[in-house]
Amino acid sequence: MSDVVTLERRGETALIRIDNPPVNALERAVRDGLRVAVAQVRDDPDIRAVVVYAAGRTFVAGADIAEFETPDFETDGFREVLDQIEALDRPVIAAIHGTALGGGLELAMACHYRVAVPTARVGLPEVTLGLLPGAAGTQRLPRLAGAEKALDMMLTGRAISAREAVQAGIVDELLEDELVPGALAFAEQVAQRNDPLPRTSPRAVDPATVPDQLFQRAREQLVKRPTGNPGPSRIIQCVEAAVQLPFEQGVELEARLFQECRESRESAALRHRFFAEREARKIPGLPRDLELRPVKRVGVVGAGTMGGGIAMNFLSAGLPVVIVEAEQAALDRGIGLVRKNYEASAAKGRMSASQVDACMALLHGTLDYADLADCDLVIEAVFENMQIKETVCQRLGEVCKPGAIIASNTSTLDVNRLARATGRPNDVLGMHFFSPANVMRLLEVVRGGDTAPEVLATVMQLAGAIGKVPVVSGVCYGFIGNRMLESYLRETEFLLLEGATPSQVDRAIQSLGLPMGPCRMIDLAGVDVAAKVVIEHRATGGLPDDPAYRAVVQALMEQGRHGQKTGAGYYRYEDRKPLEDAEVLELCGQLARRFGIEHRRSISDEEIIERCLYPLINEGARILEEGIAYRPGDIDTVWINGYGFPDYLGGPMFWADTVGVQEVCQRLADYADLRGNDHGYWDRSALLERMAAQGLAFSDWPFS
Ligand code: 3HC
Ligand code: NAI
Numbered sequence: 001m002s003d004v005v006t007l008e009r010r011g012e013t014a015l016i017r018i019d020n021p022p023v024n025a026l027e028r029a030v031r032d033g034l035r036v037a038v039a040q041v042r043d044d045p046d047i048r049a050v051v052v053y054a055a056g057r058t059f060v061a062g063a064d065i066a067e068f069e070t071p072d073f074e075t076d077g078f079r080e081v082l083d084q085i086e087a088l089d090r091p092v093i094a095a096i097h098g099t100a101l102g103g104g105l106e107l108a109m110a111c112h113y114r115v116a117v118p119t120a121r122v123g124l125p126e127v128t129l130g131l132l133p134g135a136a137g138t139q140r141l142p143r144l145a146g147a148e149k150a151l152d153m154m155l156t157g158r159a160i161s162a163r164e165a166v167q168a169g170i171v172d173e174l175l176e177d178e179l180v181p182g183a184l185a186f187a188e189q190v191a192q193r194n195d196p197l198p199r200t201s202p203r204a205v206d207p208a209t210v211p212d213q214l215f216q217r218a219r220e221q222l223v224k225r226p227t228g229n230p231g232p233s234r235i236i237q238c239v240e241a242a243v244q245l246p247f248e249q250g251v252e253l254e255a256r257l258f259q260e261c262r263e264s265r266e267s268a269a270l271r272h273r274f275f276a277e278r279e280a281r282k283i284p285g286l287p288r289d290l291e292l293r294p295v296k297r298v299g300v301v302g303a304g305t306m307g308g309g310i311a312m313n314f315l316s317a318g319l320p321v322v323i324v325e326a327e328q329a330a331l332d333r334g335i336g337l338v339r340k341n342y343e344a345s346a347a348k349g350r351m352s353a354s355q356v357d358a359c360m361a362l363l364h365g366t367l368d369y370a371d372l373a374d375c376d377l378v379i380e381a382v383f384e385n386m387q388i389k390e391t392v393c394q395r396l397g398e399v400c401k402p403g404a405i406i407a408s409n410t411s412t413l414d415v416n417r418l419a420r421a422t423g424r425p426n427d428v429l430g431m432h433f434f435s436p437a438n439v440m441r442l443l444e445v446v447r448g449g450d451t452a453p454e455v456l457a458t459v460m461q462l463a464g465a466i467g468k469v470p471v472v473s474g475v476c477y478g479f480i481g482n483r484m485l486e487s488y489l490r491e492t493e494f495l496l497l498e499g500a501t502p503s504q505v506d507r508a509i510q511s512l513g514l515p516m517g518p519c520r521m522i523d524l525a526g527v528d529v530a531a532k533v534v535i536e537h538r539a540t541g542g543l544p545d546d547p548a549y550r551a552v553v554q555a556l557m558e559q560g561r562h563g564q565k566t567g568a569g570y571y572r573y574e575d576r577k578p579l580e581d582a583e584v585l586e587l588c589g590q591l592a593r594r595f596g597i598e599h600r601r602s603i604s605d606e607e608i609i610e611r612c613l614y615p616l617i618n619e620g621a622r623i624l625e626e627g628i629a630y631r632p633g634d635i636d637t638v639w640i641n642g643y644g645f646p647d648y649l650g651g652p653m654f655w656a657d658t659v660g661v662q663e664v665c666q667r668l669a670d671y672a673d674l675r676g677n678d679h680g681y682w683d684r685s686a687l688l689e690r691m692a693a694q695g696l697a698f699s700d701w702p703f704s
Contacts, residue, residue: 002029002032002033003019003029003033004018004019004020004030005017005029005030005033005034005037006019007041009047012047012188013048013049013184013187013188013191014040014041014047014050014051015050015051015180016034016037016041016052016053017055018030018033018034018052018055018060019055019056023057024056024058025060025061025062026060026062026063027072028072030060031078034081035077035081038084038085038088041088041090042084047090048090048191049092049187049188050090050091050187051092051094051095051183051187052085053094053097053179054097056098057098058098059095059097059099059120060100060103060104060107061098061101062101062102062125062126063075063102063135065274065275066275069268073262075135075255075258076255078103079135079136082106082107082136083110086199086201089197090191091113091197092112093183093186093190094107094108094111094113094115095115095180095182095183096108096115096117096122096171097116097117097120098120098121099121100116100120100122102124103133103134103135103137105122105123105141106133106136106140107135109140109141109200110136110200112197112198112199113186113190114165114171114172115171115172115174115182116162116165116166116173116174116175117174117175117178118162118163119162120162120165120171121159121162122162122165122171123153123157123158123159123160124137125157126231127154127155127229127232128270129231129267129270129271130230130231130261130264130266130267130269130271131261131262131267132154132235132254132258133154133254134258134262136201136254138235138238138254139201139241139247140200140201141153141154142239142242142243143203143204143247144170144200145170146169146208146209146210147205147239147242147243148209148211148214149168149209150242151218155232155235155236162174201247202247205242205243207243215236215239227648228513228649229266229270229648230266234260237257238250238257241253241254266648266649269647269650269651269655269658270647272633272654272699273637273647273650273651276631276633276634276636276651277641279634280469280470280471280472280630280631280633281464281470283457283460283472283630284630286453286456286457290453290454290457293376293403293405293454294376295377295405296319296376297320297377298311298314298319298375298376298377298379299321299322299323299324299371299372299379300322300380300381301369301378301381302380302383303323303325303331303334303335303365304330304334304382304383305435306381306433306435307323307334307381307409308437309341309433309437309438309439310381310431310438311338311363312338312437313467315359315362315363316359316466317466317467319362320363320364321363321364322365322372323335323363323366324367324369324371325365325366326367331365331367332365334365335365338360338363341438342356342359342360369395369396372396372400373399373400374401375400376404377405377459377462378396378405379407379409379431380392380396381433384410384412384413384536386413386417389408389410389413389421390417390421391421393408394422394423396422397421397423397424398423400427403427404427405428405455405458406422406424406428407428407429407430407431408429408430409430409431409432409433410430411478411479411482411533412477412533412536412537415428415430415446415475416448416475419448419449419450419451425448425449425450425451426450426452426455427452427455428450428451429445429446429447429448429455429456430444430479431444431446434642435525440641441467441469441642442468442469442471442481442637442641443463443469443471444472444473444479444481445459445460445463445470445471445472446472447472447473447474448475449475460472469637469641471634471638472630472634474626474627474629475628476626477537477542479628480623480628480629480635481639481643483619483623484620484623484635484652485616486619487615487616487618487681488613488615489530489550489553490615490681491611492505492518492519492612493549493550493552493553494611496588497551497552497592497595498598498599498603499588499592499601499603500608501585502517502520502571502580503519503571503578504603504605505519505608505612506518506519507605508605509612511605512613513646516644519570522553522570523564523571523573524563526562526563527553527570528562528563530553531553531557532557534549534550534554546678547595548591551595552570552587552588552591555587555591556570556587564578568581570584610667610671613652613655614667614671615681615682617655617656617688618664618668618688619685620632620635620653621685621687622685624687625685631702632698632699632701633651633653636651636654637651639651656698657698657699661691661692662692662695664688664692665689665692666692668682669682669684690703691703
């Protein structure tokens with residue numbers, strides 16, 4: 001018998017146990033093991049029923065995603081095993097705990113019965129990987145749950161609770177008892193009943209579950225909200241086939257479409273994203289068994305835009321939060337906003353009124369720093385000003401108990417300087433949340449020069465617990481994301497000075513799949529906020545000696561065009577709709593004349609994309625070179641989760657590989673010739689040049 005699949009007899013019932021940690025993924029050894037186990041059952045007439053279950057924390061979490069890139073990957077063989085399970089002439093029961101996802105649910109659906117513990121969840125999340133279920137899931141799920149439910153589950157990739165799965169007809173019974181004893185008891189019952197075996201594949205999809213126009217409406221939704229993900233349109237095709245065609249024909253179609261998806265660049269990008277997010281949690285050189293500091297109570301300083309949102313993350317996870325403000329009015333406003341946000345969630349049905357009250361009861365507002373004495377972690381989110389933050393940090397160093405972690409939410413300031421101000425730099429790091437902090441998944445965790453390893457590890461773990469995707473960044477201006485954004489915004493503005501219009505720049509960038517071009521993005525975030533960052537950056541000597549550098553955003557601020565909130569910025573707004581504004585074009589023309597920048601009649605979308613994104617990739621390479629980010633995948637994780645970079649492009653570094661690093665490097669050199677390079681804007685990073693010379697891709701990282 002195999003190491004990962006074992007068969008054991010309990011009386012007349014055979015127990016097939018899958019044990020392939022961490023998540024029992026269906027790699028080749030598991031498929032082979034199942035094949036052997038099924039043959040053993042077939043050959044043993046004394047076995048009256050079979051229970052399939054998994055060891056460890058979960059049932060099977062699906063195909064082994066790492067195998068997709070290897071010759072070992074196949075779905076035909078797995079589908080055959082599933083057919084063999086379904087064809088057995090004795091009842092087979094899948095016993096589910098944890099999550100039955102993708103191939104795991106497909107395995108369960110090939111069994112004759114499914115039982116689950118109440119905490120279990122089931123789903124077909126393949127779409128999140130740019131795929132569709134490839135082991136008959138698109139054909140079995142509609143036959144069990146109906147077309148509408150199956151379509152919804154596959155298009156969203158959402159896992160449903162065991163209770164919902166019972167209602168949907170996917171799970172037959174919830175187990176009151178423990179998993180294995182409960183499943184054994186169920187198996188004995190069905191063996192005794194001797195009912196005909198309820199196989200799924202010969203059934204027809206219940207016509208009552210196919211509302212009029214179901215598939216047409218689903219296709220219209222895709223047209224309305226186009227996505228580069230190759231899965232959804234093919235999932236619709238497969239579910240339609242499940243309704244219209246016999247099982248075998250549906251499976252044939254599914255196999256063909258699955259293959260198309262798997263071979264697509266978009267699915268490869270989404271698989272990259274899956275592993276990159278998980279890899280980002282691992283910190284090179286840090287022992288895995290480091291003892292973490294307990295975090296049971298959190299403090300937040302500053303109840304402004306960020307402070308309130310930051311507090312909500314912890315309140316929602318059930319941790320008490322103390323929020324300290326300088327002024328009563330600001331405190332009241334901040335706490336009021338937290339309540340308003342929770343109430344808005346409740347109005348949308350995302351939480352109950354009692355949950356709102358429970359979260360609010362965990363929040364304590366105060367003007368007294370001494371109230372932070374009991375906190376295990378304190379995050380400061382006061383004004384972005386070094387002097388103010390240094391004073392706050394010094395205070396925190398005094399009032400926080402020994403062992404408490406002190407974090408700063410600064411976007412640009414030197415975390416090492418703030419750490420020194422506390423007098424206890426080992427306890428300090430940056431926790432750079434993104435706005436709105438209660439919604440955005442990204443958390444840049446800024447590792448200071450003196451940050452203690454267990455402080456870093458504790459915060460990485462805590463980030464996961466509050467549902468964030470953490471990425472470690474070293475200390476530098478703007479960390480990973482905003483530092484790269486700077487070159488993108490620089491070129492945006494030069495393009496405007498050369499004669500491109502805001503809508504042209506935005507349209508070109510959006511054509512790549514980014515949800516919002518740079519001009520709309522700044523209008524939304526606040527022209528004043530963006531301009532102040534440039535001014536501050538210049539004051540601290542961080543910018544080149546170029547008066548044209550991001551001159552547009554500063555001029556717009558001076559004119560009171562602060563963006564959408566004032567009805568005008570890069571665009572003018574009518575009912576929040578952005579409209580091109582002749583005044584802005586005129587302003588750009590004036591600035592261009594002042595700085596001697598030549599106005600060009602036509603600028604292509606291709607140039608806009610290259611000029612905005614290739615310098616950004618170049619900066620990413622520099623960030624790797626300097627050790628600010630550990631891996632290209634970390635940078636991709638930042639851009640997908642913090643800046644809306646399309647996940648099906650895999651992030652900027654993965655996308656650079658798609659374009660070709662040599663091409664990116666060459667075009668940077670071309671623009672240096674074309675636009676001039678007095679300020680070094682087009683200097684290639686040494687890493688990028690080396691990669692181009694040696695034919696390396698970011699996916700080859702780490703380079704020897
Ligand atoms: N294949 C390979 N590795 C997987 C995996 C999979 N399907 N699912 C999880 N892992 C790995 C992770 O990479 C991670 O590895 P690491 O510890 O080395 O970083 C480890 O298992 C634990 O994963 P998580 O950190 O994500 O653990 P959580 O407890 O937070 O979540 C989970 C567990 C809910 C199972 C989550 O891992 C998950 O959603 N997994 C993917 C499920 C999925 O997409 N399944 C469909 C696969 S495609 C398929 O089945 C095709 C079929 O139709 C033919
Ligand atoms: P904000 O101006 O909305 O809020 C700051 C709050 O801090 C104010 O309510 C103020 O009264 C309070 N405060 C000032 N000094 C204080 C003190 N000594 N003690 C207690 N409270 C004090 O600012 P915002 O936007 O929330 O930014 C806070 C921090 O978060 C800044 O460092 C900023 O760079 C960072 N950040 C902001 C983002 C954004 O999009 N707004 C995104 C990511 C980080």
